[in-house]
Amino acid sequence: MVTIPAHIAAILEQVFDPEVPVLSILDLGIVRSVEDRDGQLKIIITPTYSGCPAMQTIATMIRLELSTHGFQHIIIEEQLSPAWTTDWMTESGKRKLQEYGIAPPQYSTKNNPTNYLEVVVPCPQCSSSHTELISQFGSTSCKALYRCLDCKEPFDYFKCH
Amino acid sequence: MHSDLKQYCLQLADNSLIHGHRLSEWCGHGPILEVDMALSNIALDNIGAARSIYAFLAEQEGEGKTEDYYPYTRDVREFLNVLLVELPNGDFADTMAKCLFFDAYQFYFYTALKQCNDSTLAAIAEKSLKEVTYHLRFSSEWVIRLGDGTEESKENMQRAISNFWEYTGELFQPSAIETSLQKTLQLPDLNLIRDQWMEKISEVLQEATLSFPLSSEKGWFQQGGKTGIHSEHLGFILADLQFMQRAYPNSEW
Ligand SMILES: [Zn+2]
Numbered sequence: 001m002v003t004i005p006a007h008i009a010a011i012l013e014q015v016f017d018p019e020v021p022v023l024s025i026l027d028l029g030i031v032r033s034v035e036d037r038d039g040q041l042k043i044i045i046t047p048t049y050s051g052c053p054a055m056q057t058i059a060t061m062i063r064l065e066l067s068t069h070g071f072q073h074i075i076i077e078e079q080l081s082p083a084w085t086t087d088w089m090t091e092s093g094k095r096k097l098q099e100y101g102i103a104p105p106q107y108s109t110k111n112n113p114t115n116y117l118e119v120v121v122p123c124p125q126c127s128s129s130h131t132e133l134i135s136q137f138g139s140t141s142c143k144a145l146y147r148c149l150d151c152k153e154p155f156d157y158f159k160c161h
Numbered sequence: 162m163h164s165d166l167k168q169y170c171l172q173l174a175d176n177s178l179i180h181g182h183r184l185s186e187w188c189g190h191g192p193i194l195e196v197d198m199a200l201s202n203i204a205l206d207n208i209g210a211a212r213s214i215y216a217f218l219a220e221q222e223g224e225g226k227t228e229d230y231y232p233y234t235r236d237v238r239e240f241l242n243v244l245l246v247e248l249p250n251g252d253f254a255d256t257m258a259k260c261l262f263f264d265a266y267q268f269y270f271y272t273a274l275k276q277c278n279d280s281t282l283a284a285i286a287e288k289s290l291k292e293v294t295y296h297l298r299f300s301s302e303w304v305i306r307l308g309d310g311t312e313e314s315k316e317n318m319q320r321a322i323s324n325f326w327e328y329t330g331e332l333f334q335p336s337a338i339e340t341s342l343q344k345t346l347q348l349p350d351l352n353l354i355r356d357q358w359m360e361k362i363s364e365v366l367q368e369a370t371l372s373f374p375l376s377s378e379k380g381w382f383q384q385g386g387k388t389g390i391h392s393e394h395l396g397f398i399l400a401d402l403q404f405m406q407r408a409y410p411n412s413e414w
Contacts, residue, residue, distance in 0.1 A: 047209075047288075049205075049206060050205075050210045050212075050213060050285075050288055051205030051207070051209030052288060078286060080213065080288045081283070081284030082287070083288040083291055099358055135198065135199060136298065137199035137295070137299070141205065141206060141292070161291060
């Protein structure tokens with residue numbers, strides 16, 4: 001569990017994932033540690049996927065948000081291990097995804113069925129569990145594409161990873 | 162940084178970069194939109210993994226190098242990727258055969274590399290393995306669907322498997338560098354990886370109702386990439402990839 005000083009968390013809560021703009025970077029779980037030594041900050045972040053094109057933007061946005069709150073010495077480092085997992089996503093993050101129309105991860109990676117045919121993803125529009133996978137790769141690496149067989153709407157699923 | 166370790170890192174990174182670059186050529190040309198997006202995502206994962214390794218190298222080597230130095234300024238003979246990944250994409254069946262062979266290799270390779278003594282390589286392996294698991298599932302499913310499909314799709318898939326077969330041996334043929342580092346760094350044992358790979362490939366081919374190519378009995382394979390001896394195709398890839406940096410050195414945007 002990552003603990004972030006409350007006064008910094010309040011600021012980072014305002015930095016949103018550029019690709020899924022309802023999620024803050026804290027909801028996503030990509031901030032791994034924050035150290036505040038008399039206003040000198042060291043922040044460790046981890047990418048969701050290796051090729052995530054948003055990492056640089058996210059680092060810049062963190063810097064910007066913190067500097068508007070008066071912080072001038074900010075070091076941001078990227079760390080690969082332990083590898084990011086959707087298990088680190090907050091409950092409020094999952095709720096926001098659902099409301100945004102993206103089905104949140106349905107399992108922890110420890111009990112995610114290895115056979116994806118057993119994965120049940122309820123439709124974020126009508127809650128029906130009568131849905132099917134269209135493609136394992138959606139508009140970004142972190143999502144898969146599903147369709148609802150009841151309301152017929154296609155939707156993104158933030159897959160367990 | 163020890164020069165053997167540097168070469169080893171280049172082998173890994175060049176494999177991912179060139180494979181990713183080839184797959185990116187599908188962007189806008191996929192047979193259906195979902196496949197187009199999938200191939201672009203897989204390309205990104207590979208290029209991302211390559212970037213992590215190039216960045217690690219740049220940090221180790223210093224001298225003002227950045228991750229861009231390696232993909233953009235080296236010439237053909239300095240690239241150490243296997244021949245398999247530089248081959249043209251061909252049609253969709255060809256690309257799926259190539260991906261199946263390479264994804265299965267990466268899957269078992271990264272599984273073993275997670276245990277190596279170098280903490281950066283182990284971290285990159287841990288991260289990439291999660292992604293390669295999806296890649297392998299994607300390529301296996303397509304090989305099975307096309308193989309066990311119509312008469313025409315089966316014929317194309319079988320031809321594709323045969324086309325790339327002679328480029329698979331190099332994956333498991335250790336270079337001098339791999340041999341020299343294997344014990345000290347606890348790197349993957351390529352003989353073991355080959356057995357696991359072979360088992361997975363037979364399983365997929367069987368489910369796809371495809372057979373091993375006739376040439377597999379001869380046991381003869383192309384090689385050279387790991388020591389910088391490439392097919393003509395790599396030069397064309399680099400001409401495309403490096404054009405901007407060659408024409409306008411150090412340009413940024
Ligand atoms: Zn629905």
